Ligand SMILES: *[C@@H]1O[C@H](CO)[C@@H](O)[C@H](O)[C@H]1NC(C)=O
Ligand SMILES: *[C@@H]1O[C@H](CO)[C@@H](O)[C@H](O)[C@H]1NC(C)=O
Ligand SMILES: *[C@@H]1O[C@H](CO)[C@@H](O)[C@H](O)[C@H]1NC(C)=O
Ligand SMILES: *[C@@H]1O[C@H](CO)[C@@H](O)[C@H](O)[C@H]1NC(C)=O
Ligand SMILES: *[C@@H]1O[C@H](CO)[C@@H](O)[C@H](O)[C@H]1NC(C)=O
Ligand SMILES: *[C@@H]1O[C@H](CO)[C@@H](O)[C@H](O)[C@H]1NC(C)=O
Ligand SMILES: *[C@@H]1O[C@H](CO)[C@@H](O)[C@H](O)[C@H]1NC(C)=O
Ligand SMILES: *[C@@H]1O[C@H](CO)[C@@H](O)[C@H](O)[C@H]1NC(C)=O
């Protein structure tokens with residue numbers, strides 16, 4: 001400070017004397033060298049900052065969009081709950097609304113496509129899927145809407161004839177992601193829509209007619225919400241970009257970065273009620289700067305709970321089940337045990353039972369439930385069965401299952417697209433939305449997503465379709 005002032009005043013002598021140097025000449029050049037060194041480091045610092053913008057972004061500005069959030073579920077035909085049970089809008093209604101609202105663009109991220117019965121299993125219950133396919137075709141051909149679709153690379157048993165036809169008729173551009181090339185395994189399992197960069201759907205429903213009428217699904221439709229839709233579209237752009245690549249870039253270009261994440265969530269209003277939200281992504285290699293990984297977002301929701309953690313997920317397996325040899329993966333399981341032990345949180349896990357349920361999942365859930373029987377930990381586990389009531393429902397392949405992938409706690413809602421097992425968080429493409437309306441819930445009596453999701457969970461958990469895993473569970 002003194003030196004700087006001295007040089008400025010061109011009064012080097014004074015500076016030298018002050019600093020107690022013996023030889024005037026030497027001190028002078030020392031000062032000059034020091035000054036040049038500082039200047040050079042400053043220049044390098046500026047260059048470095050320009051080349052590497054800081055990862056920690058300033059707190060994002062709150063979003064003013066009049067976002068409307070609608071919980072969406074698919075209810076398999078003939079599956080019933082007692083009169084007066086909570087019911088929510090159908091996935092079909094949300095997709096129809098998205099199609100009707102679309103003006104310019106529809107971006108869909110998907111696993112596989114079988115909207116039409118003829119491609120998988122002929123049945124009249126395909127009518128909703130047929131309708132969605134027809135409307136997509138019309139949107140892309142006669143309504144001048146630009147449709148982009150990313151899907152997992154088709155295989156010999158999933159041909160994706162829907163997207164082949166949409167592309168052939170010029171209705172959509174389609175990119176197929178080859179995870180064997182990109183990640184050495186895994187699949188694109190993400191399911192979401194972004195319409196006009198303003199509206200979105202995210203949830204468990206595949207682009208499959210069975211996901212509308214034969215499989216139980218949970219998702220969310222959000223309308224008039226550019227801020228959230230644009231952030232989700234950044235994830236779509238990640239997939240779209242990878243469609244032309246053979247490897248995942250070690251460092252993602254800045255244009256894919258986001259400022260909304262676990263540390264600095266988006267502040268917005270959902271149905272006029274204050275909320276914070278962010279979108280997580282799997283695998284971590286698909287997370288550009290600022291994007292929280294799906295697993296980190298999920299673990300934080302569990303960790304933040306103070307009263308309860310309710311989980312409904314098709315598969316809950318603490319394994320990297322597709323690794324060869326298979327590996328133990330206890331990241332989520334350990335966290336659940338930890339919050340039950342240390343924070344006395346009530347943990348409920350509802351897995352799904354059907355003809356293809358892994359026996360490992362049942363024993364791992366039993367192990368959780370056994371802890372609950374000691375009376376010292378508040379942990380329970382159940383299995384939800386979607387029965388087949390008709391001969392056709394019995395014959396239909398890979399239908400009649402609770403395909404939900406969500407969690408609700410006393411202070412957040414998590415809606416995802418991944419099974420809760422290792423490779424879904426390390427290799428496979430997935431996405432999740434975490435919404436927090438806890439403050440608003442305490443201050444007003446407004447309905448929140450958390451509130452609705454908890455109602456939905458309790459309806460299912462307390463129904464005749466859910467059976468404690470420690471009993472003799474059957475699903476027909
Ligand atoms: C199943 O649902 C269909 C369509 O709602 C209905 O026509 C049929 O009678 C139901 N069948 C059974 C066995 O519940
Ligand atoms: C559905 O029926 C059509 C017409 O009969 C037939 O061409 C098609 O192969 C059938 N699809 C399946 C999956 O059985
Ligand atoms: C179709 O959409 C594009 C892009 O939104 C627009 O530039 C073009 O004018 C539209 N064409 C017609 C015929 O509406
Ligand atoms: C979105 O905003 C438009 C225009 O204000 C309105 O007509 C529409 O009903 C809104 N959508 C929803 C789902 O609320
Ligand atoms: C990327 O893929 C799309 C669709 O397959 C193709 O049309 C386009 O030409 C490709 N772009 C590059 C740069 O390879
Ligand atoms: C909603 O958030 C805004 C901005 O953070 C705050 O000023 C306002 O008081 C909050 N409203 C309620 C009802 O909590
Ligand atoms: C949600 O917000 C509340 C209040 O700000 C906070 O205490 C809680 O930890 C948050 N939940 C999560 C999962 O971050
Ligand atoms: C499950 O498998 C059994 C035996 O193969 C079969 O009888 C039953 O119909 C199947 N159930 C469903 C829902 O597919």
Ligand SMILES: *[C@@H]1O[C@H](CO)[C@@H](O)[C@H](O)[C@H]1NC(C)=O
Nearest residue numbers: 314315317321356403419421
């Ligand atoms: C996970 O979910 C998919 C469908 O979303 C299902 O087909 C699959 O069997 C599930 N389990 C595992 C371990 O992959």
Ligand SMILES: *[C@@H]1O[C@H](CO)[C@@H](O)[C@H](O)[C@H]1NC(C)=O
Nearest residue numbers: 440441442443444445446447
């Ligand atoms: C919320 O509802 C309860 C019971 O209906 C009522 O006692 C309370 O005053 C309400 N709180 C607010 C902030 O409206």
Ligand SMILES: *[C@@H]1O[C@H](CO)[C@@H](O)[C@H](O)[C@H]1NC(C)=O
Nearest residue numbers: 068069070271447448449452
């Ligand atoms: C938001 O508003 C929509 C339309 O009015 C309603 O269907 C939905 O249940 C509301 N969502 C919440 C979380 O209150």
